[in-house]
Amino acid sequence: MKLHEVVVVDFFGDYKESELMKDICSRFKLKRKPNYISASNEEELFRHAFEGNIPVILKGPTGCGKTRFVEHMAYTLDLPLITVSCHEDLTAGDLVGRYIFKGNETVWEDGPMTLAVRHGGICYLDEIVEARNDTTVIIHSLTDDRRLLYIDKTREVLRAHRDFMMVMSYNPGYQNVMKELKHSTRQRFMSLVFDHPGVGIEQRIISSETGLDDEMSLKLARMGEKIRNLKGFGLTEGVSSRLLVYAGRLIKSGISPSEACRVAAAQSLTDDVHMVESILDIVRLFWVDGECASGVKPE
Ligand SMILES: Nc1ncnc2c1ncn2[C@@H]1O[C@H](COP(=O)(O)OP(=O)(O)OP(=O)(O)O)[C@@H](O)[C@H]1O
Numbered sequence: 001m002k003l004h005e006v007v008v009v010d011f012f013g014d015y016k017e018s019e020l021m022k023d024i025c026s027r028f029k030l031k032r033k034p035n036y037i038s039a040s041n042e043e044e045l046f047r048h049a050f051e052g053n054i055p056v057i058l059k060g061p062t063g064c065g066k067t068r069f070v071e072h073m074a075y076t077l078d079l080p081l082i083t084v085s086c087h088e089d090l091t092a093g094d095l096v097g098r099y100i101f102k103g104n105e106t107v108w109e110d111g112p113m114t115l116a117v118r119h120g121g122i123c124y125l126d127e128i129v130e131a132r133n134d135t136t137v138i139i140h141s142l143t144d145d146r147r148l149l150y151i152d153k154t155r156e157v158l159r160a161h162r163d164f165m166m167v168m169s170y171n172p173g174y175q176n177v178m179k180e181l182k183h184s185t186r187q188r189f190m191s192l193v194f195d196h197p198g199v200g201i202e203q204r205i206i207s208s209e210t211g212l213d214d215e216m217s218l219k220l221a222r223m224g225e226k227i228r229n230l231k232g233f234g235l236t237e238g239v240s241s242r243l244l245v246y247a248g249r250l251i252k253s254g255i256s257p258s259e260a261c262r263v264a265a266a267q268s269l270t271d272d273v274h275m276v277e278s279i280l281d282i283v284r285l286f287w288v289d290g291e292c293a294s295g296v297k298p299e
């Protein structure tokens with residue numbers, strides 16, 4: 001039998017109630033509400049994309065909240081979230097599935113993408129530019145109006161569940177020319193662009209993620225903004241919210257702010273000793289060496 005002779009299989013209705021569906025949902029649904037501070041209207045846009053069957057690309061620098069946003073939306077829309085971290089050796093089989101030996105039998109096991117297509121949910125391909133082109137091509141039929149997944153090995157053609165959504169993310173600054181997304185892929189998605197937040201939003205992110213008070217969180221956010229100004233002047237990437245949150249957690253646990261910013265920001269951002277010194281100069285604008293979180297200065 002050839003692929004095109006295979007009947008398209010629809011999974012609607014009944015699956016929702018089945019034991020299998022309940023199992024999938026409990027494995028991949030988020031148990032707790034993720035903390036997400038919204039920067040703009042990205043939640044509304046994502047919701048409309050889901051309702052309109054539009055695949056979404058999230059672009060933005062590392063640590064600016066892309067993964068947290070998908071988790072938040074999966075929780076809000078009550079959908080399972082199936083995440084795949086893409087890399088050069090990722091094959092189509094890793095996404096779609098493979099035959100495995102179980103007991104004395106060879107049985108088919110759905111891959112992460114097939115699970116989401118069959119049972120509904122968000123399939124999140126993280127760092128998609130790392131994947132090889134032959135891997136990205138299998139998503140083409142899923143991300144246009146057909147919404148079909150061709151599985152050569154089982155000779156199935158699956159029509160995506162109505163709750164299936166494809167989301168990819170990438171960091172536009174990092175990939176080399178060879179790894180740019182092909183137009184035939186990128187023009188199947190709408191794009192939500194993420195960036196480092198402004199000081200007000202960053203303060204809320206830091207305080208909600210670390211438990212630091214508003215004043216301390218504001219200082220970290222303002223310091224982050226100043227460090228980001230060094231980008232292009234010897235610093236290839238600005239400090240991420242992730243690193244500022246790390247610094248905040250260290251401070252909250254009793255490490256002095258200057259020490260926390262040295263290990264969680266300055267030394268993580270660069271190996272260049274002069275650049276580290278420039279970042280530490282910025283840190284000193286906000287905190288005296290050895291000063292503790294309560295503001296007590298060293299003797
Ligand atoms: N909007 C936000 N609300 C709450 N926390 C945030 C937000 N943005 C960033 N963070 C904090 O920064 C951390 C990093 O965010 P996240 O993992 O989502 O980044 P990312 O954009 O997916 O990075 P990468 O490209 O490296 O995967 C989170 O764990 C969280 O602590």
Ligand SMILES: [Mg+2]
Binds near residue numbers: 066067068126
């Ligand atoms: Mg991420």
